[in-house]
Amino acid sequence: xxxxxxxxxxxxxxxxxxxxxxxxxxxxxxxxxxxxxxxxxxxxxxxxxxxxxxxxxxxxxxxxxxxxxxxxxxxxxxxxxxxxxxxxxxxxxxxxxxxxxxxxxxxxxxxxxxxxxxxxxxxxxxxxxxxxxxxxxxxxxxxxxxxxxxxxxxxxxxxxxxxxxxxxxxxxxxxxxxxxxxxxxxxxxxxxxxxxxxxxxxxxxxxxxxxxxxxxxxxxxxxxxxxxxxxxxxxxxxxxxxxxxxxxxxxxxxxxxxxxxxxxxxxxxxxxxxxxxxxxxxxxxxxxxxxxxxxxxxxxxxx
Amino acid sequence: xxxxxxxxxxxxxxxxxxxxxxxxxxxxxxxxxxxxxxxxxxxxxxxxxxxxxxxxxxxxxxxxxxxxxxxxxxxxxxxxxxxxxxxxxxxxxxxxxxxxxxxxxxxxxxxxxxxxxxxxxxxxxxxxxxxxxxxxxxxxxxxxxxxxxxxxxxxxxxxxxxxxxxxxxxxxxxx
Numbered sequence: 354x355x356x357x358x359x360x361x362x363x364x365x366x367x368x369x370x371x372x373x374x375x376x377x378x379x380x381x382x383x384x385x386x387x388x389x390x391x392x393x394x395x396x397x398x399x400x401x402x403x404x405x406x407x408x409x410x411x412x413x414x415x416x417x418x419x420x421x422x423x424x425x426x427x428x429x430x431x432x433x434x435x436x437x438x439x440x441x442x443x444x445x446x447x448x449x450x451x452x453x454x455x456x457x458x459x460x461x462x463x464x465x466x467x468x469x470x471x472x473x474x475x476x477x478x479x480x481x482x483x484x485x486x487x488x489x490x491x492x493x494x495x496x497x498x499x500x501x502x503x504x505x506x507x508x509x510x511x512x513x514x515x516x517x518x519x520x521x522x523x524x525x526x527x528x529x530x531x532x533x534x535x536x537x538x539x540x541x542x543x544x545x546x547x548x549x550x551x552x553x554x555x556x557x558x559x560x561x562x563x564x565x566x567x568x569x570x571x572x573x574x575x576x577x578x579x580x581x582x583x584x585x586x587x588x589x590x591x592x593x594x595x596x597x598x599x600x601x602x603x604x605x606x607x608x609x610x611x612x613x614x615x616x617x618x619x620x621x622x623x624x625x626x627x628x629x630x631x632x633x634x635x636x637x638x639x640x641x642x643x644x645x646x647x648x649x650x651x652x653x654x655x656x
Numbered sequence: 657x658x659x660x661x662x663x664x665x666x667x668x669x670x671x672x673x674x675x676x677x678x679x680x681x682x683x684x685x686x687x688x689x690x691x692x693x694x695x696x697x698x699x700x701x702x703x704x705x706x707x708x709x710x711x712x713x714x715x716x717x718x719x720x721x722x723x724x725x726x727x728x729x730x731x732x733x734x735x736x737x738x739x740x741x742x743x744x745x746x747x748x749x750x751x752x753x754x755x756x757x758x759x760x761x762x763x764x765x766x767x768x769x770x771x772x773x774x775x776x777x778x779x780x781x782x783x784x785x786x787x788x789x790x791x792x793x794x795x796x797x798x799x800x801x802x803x804x805x806x807x808x809x810x811x812x813x814x815x816x817x818x819x820x821x822x823x824x825x826x827x828x829x830x831x
């Protein structure tokens with residue numbers, strides 16, 4: 354087929370001007386778009402307020418759909434469980450036996466820990482929970498890893514608050530709208546979390562890989578201290594995350610980098626807990642500040 | 657009894673409403689951009705950019721429908737829905753549309769394959785551009801390889817999207 358008739362409007366002067374004007378508008382608009390991106394380089398959440406409308410409008414849709422699919426989203430997991438079910442059963446049973454003893458030990462340690470903390474008059478960890486909400490959608494087409502949370506500014510969520518699930522850390526709040534908020538997931542390439550190895554406190558930095566994995570770099574010089582199977586927890590450095598939230602398990606070591614997978618998979622977990630920033634929890638002991646801070650958050654807190 | 661197929665045949669003296677003619681393509685592209693509201697939390701960029709695919713499909717199917725500036729409002733809406741920095745799709749989509757205009761102007765032969773080629777180039781441009789913008793606006797070190805699968809199945813999906821657009825288009829122009 355020959356090409357369609359040219360878009361050139363012939364000798365009609367008015368049509369020529371109109372076509373020219375449309376290109377002028379397009380180029381000016383494209384430059385304006387580029388400018389917005391340049392602004393975003395310096396202030397990534399600067400125009401996030403614009404997202405308020407779309408986020409609020411799509412929230413009920415996402416919540417409704419989420420309620421429908423939360424049951425079937427784990428179908429693949431159920432099917433995979435049938436694969437080698439027999440041998441898996443035996444090994445799991447053995448593991449349960451050995452874990453039972455450990456749980457009893459851990460309970461004793463937890464009791465002792467609570468007693469010692471009372472002696473030291475440290476802040477109880479329970480104060481840090483703000484609310485429980487669900488992840489309703491995500492930036493599935495973008496290279497950044499954001500998830501949308503079904504709770505926002507009106508519920509007391511603020512940017513910078515850590516988000517976790519029972520299994521481990523999920524991420525932190527990036528921006529908020531009245532009823533929703535964007536969670537920067539642990540696996541985003543821009544999310545850096547200070548971690549340490551659970552059993553001997555080797556400090557490291559975890560950065561998202563963008564594809565569901567985490568890139569873990571030890572802070573110590575010399576050879577890579579990690580090996581597959583190492584468990585990583587937050588170290589509490591930086592003041593955002595509570596110490597000792599499980600983060601990831603190392604699966605592969607490659608030169609100076611260790612690759613890990615997050616323990617909490619945001620596509621599987623149903624509800625997440627938003628916590629107050631660690632620093633805020635620690636500094637809340639100041640009696641002059643406490644009553645003023647307690648009042649607004651007291652209504653919203655429903656852990 | 658009227659044959660059900662005849663429901664879509666234009667009747668004499670009837671024309672589709674202006675809103676249907678103008679609004680349908682815009683709404684379809686916006687719905688494509690809104691697919692990110694689906695309730696699943698992706699671990700990597702898996703969802704093809706449906707907004708972009710639909711925009712290209714309409715543009716190549718109906719060259720006279722839109723001027724190049726349509727990329728601005730539709731791109732802004734896509735930015736609001738996707739996690740990309742605001743302004744990214746505004747810029748990339750508009751540049752793409754201007755580019756398609758220029759490309760079309762030079763092309764002597766035009767058929768389905770050329771359309772697909774244009775769409776593939778546009779998809780590659782927009783995804784690499786989006787990757788670059790995400791990288792410079794606080795995304796850290798993102799590998800380009802990360803968008804490769806998304807790029808591949810977006811290109812493979814394009815013919816299907818064009819078919820669906822053509823189907824909607826038939827409904828659009830028939831009263």
